[in-house]
Amino acid sequence: MSLEQEIIDKLTLALTPTHLQVFNESHNHNVPVNSETHFKVIITSDVFEGKRLLARHRLVNEALSDAFNKGLHALSMHTFSPHEWDDAMKVPDSPDCKG
Template sequence: MSLAQIIETKLTQALAPTHLEVNNESHMHNVPPNSETHFKVIVVSEQFSGQRLLARHRAVNQALADELAGGVHALAMHTYTPEEWQAQGAAPDSPKCRGG
């Protein structure tokens, strides 16, 4: 199972998202081909209702503690309630890598 699939499984189990995207953005960085080190996740969950951004990010960090302690070098998190996601419709684009 790829690291992206593991991330998807763990976030699904922990947060029961209504929408989930796990994007491997390693190719945008100065890493070997086929790396799984840089990810962007978009998580839409009812569990985020009434939570501040920090609490939402802590929930994601907790679900992915093993991956963040190991192979994941960078994780961009975009966390929304279903209402916020409906109003916004998309997460911001990731910036270009400054290191290559």
């Protein structure tokens, strides 16, 4: 199973998202071709309702703790409650980082 699929499966199981997008952004970094080291996650979940950003990020990190041991190096997180996602519906593009 790819690390990307593992991230999707673990977040789905742990946080029951109503919206989930996982982007492998490793190609934007100085890593070998076909690497799975840098990801961006956009996730909407009822679990995030009433929680501050740090608490939300901790939940995501806890769900993916095994993935960090399997090569996940960097994770950009955009976490929303369903109400917030309805208002936002867009997150900024990640910058290129090939240094």
